[in-house]
Amino acid sequence: MSAALELISEQGFHKAPMSRIADKAGVGAGTIYLYFESKDMLIKTLYRELENEIMTAIQKGYPESESFRERFIHIWTSLLRYFIANPLHFRYLEQYHNSPYGVSMRRDRILSKTGDSSIFIDLFEEGVSSHTVKDLPIIMLFALAFGPMVFLARDHTLALIKLQDAHIVQAATAYWEAIENK
Amino acid sequence: MSAALELISEQGFHKAPMSRIADKAGVGAGTIYLYFESKDMLIKTLYRELENEIMTAIQKGYPESESFRERFIHIWTSLLRYFIANPLHFRYLEQYHNSPYGVSMRRDRILSKTGDSSIFIDLFEEGVSSHTVKDLPIIMLFALAFGPMVFLARDHTLALIKLQDAHIVQAATAYWEAIENK
DNA sequence: AATGATAGAATGAACATTCATTCAGTATTA
DNA sequence: TAATACTGAATGAATGTTCATTCTATCATT
Numbered sequence: 001m002s003a004a005l006e007l008i009s010e011q012g013f014h015k016a017p018m019s020r021i022a023d024k025a026g027v028g029a030g031t032i033y034l035y036f037e038s039k040d041m042l043i044k045t046l047y048r049e050l051e052n053e054i055m056t057a058i059q060k061g062y063p064e065s066e067s068f069r070e071r072f073i074h075i076w077t078s079l080l081r082y083f084i085a086n087p088l089h090f091r092y093l094e095q096y097h098n099s100p101y102g103v104s105m106r107r108d109r110i111l112s113k114t115g116d117s118s119i120f121i122d123l124f125e126e127g128v129s130s131h132t133v134k135d136l137p138i139i140m141l142f143a144l145a146f147g148p149m150v151f152l153a154r155d156h157t158l159a160l161i162k163l164q165d166a167h168i169v170q171a172a173t174a175y176w177e178a179i180e181n182k
Numbered sequence: 183m184s185a186a187l188e189l190i191s192e193q194g195f196h197k198a199p200m201s202r203i204a205d206k207a208g209v210g211a212g213t214i215y216l217y218f219e220s221k222d223m224l225i226k227t228l229y230r231e232l233e234n235e236i237m238t239a240i241q242k243g244y245p246e247s248e249s250f251r252e253r254f255i256h257i258w259t260s261l262l263r264y265f266i267a268n269p270l271h272f273r274y275l276e277q278y279h280n281s282p283y284g285v286s287m288r289r290d291r292i293l294s295k296t297g298d299s300s301i302f303i304d305l306f307e308e309g310v311s312s313h314t315v316k317d318l319p320i321i322m323l324f325a326l327a328f329g330p331m332v333f334l335a336r337d338h339t340l341a342l343i344k345l346q347d348a349h350i351v352q353a354a355t356a357y358w359e360a361i362e363n364k
Numbered sequence: 365a366a367t368g369a370t371a372g373a374a375t376g377a378a379c380a381t382t383c384a385t386t387c388a389g390t391a392t393t394a
Numbered sequence: 395t396a397a398t399a400c401t402g403a404a405t406g407a408a409t410g411t412t413c414a415t416t417c418t419a420t421c422a423t424t
Binding site for chain 3: 038
């Protein structure tokens, strides 16, 4: 799986043939098929694995009983820090989201309201009902809060900028102000 | 080119073989090669075409002599309106940006400081030096301003939300507040 | 007007390559 | 020795690209 992660995140789905993934992993081509039904399944399993890892990272040190603002900033900074520390993970996720896989997954999730994003949804719902954040549709708040983060992470992973930790906190605060209900 | 646009934006690069593009365009497979050197060139040319179209859309009605705020909001709303009116264009651009094509292009542009994005850079530089917007690196301001827009456009094109024109103006204002120097 | 010649655009079958997947054989483990 | 894990050459489907040929429009000749 880490061989697949490296190749796909750097070269894209269609320039990461199973033969090369096997080479990089130091196994025979057929061995992969003992563990994964198909290339599609490998891609999807790897996605879920990364998603779980991210959720674990966010939950670590989560200030359960602090104010809404603290919890929001914790999640925001944890995520951005995770992406900066794991650029390959970030690039893989981005490619997945912008491929047919991601599109259909996104649709399914929103419609069935399942999946890990429910943590975010719960948080924002609390924020809206307590009038802590602006009264906008959840999905818009989500976009307003996390859209910039993806841009920042992308620029960082492409080595276009070098985000210091101070910048991360600064950006988190700026983005809190954008959704805050004043 | 419009056949390529439709297929690629809906199915992704690797599920849009030249043979199907030719079919959709109602021409023979070889005909494409009279106009484009290779599939890669077709993809790149189409990208530049769309980029030009967007630049034209932004420049239409640009309030040259109005305040910085007016010009920012004009650009922001024009872009989002364009993406909503042209969902296929948006999906194509997103796929391009998140593929190896886009990554290398982005790198080249930033390093050589050329390309159409100079309009945006000029605008933000003016904003920073006149203390109208927060004193942050241009690339961060850019992320903060346009990151959310991409999220909104994505959710809209996937039919997860339905953005009314009122929402667009509302969002533009919210995002002006996020970068404004208060 | 009628006929023939030329250009070059379009075609699509053929080719070479790439790739996911399989499976008969080999190595490893219990 | 039996069972399990692994291998990598072989397979066949899919795909980008080429090129000999066809078609159509324009020009030249009679």
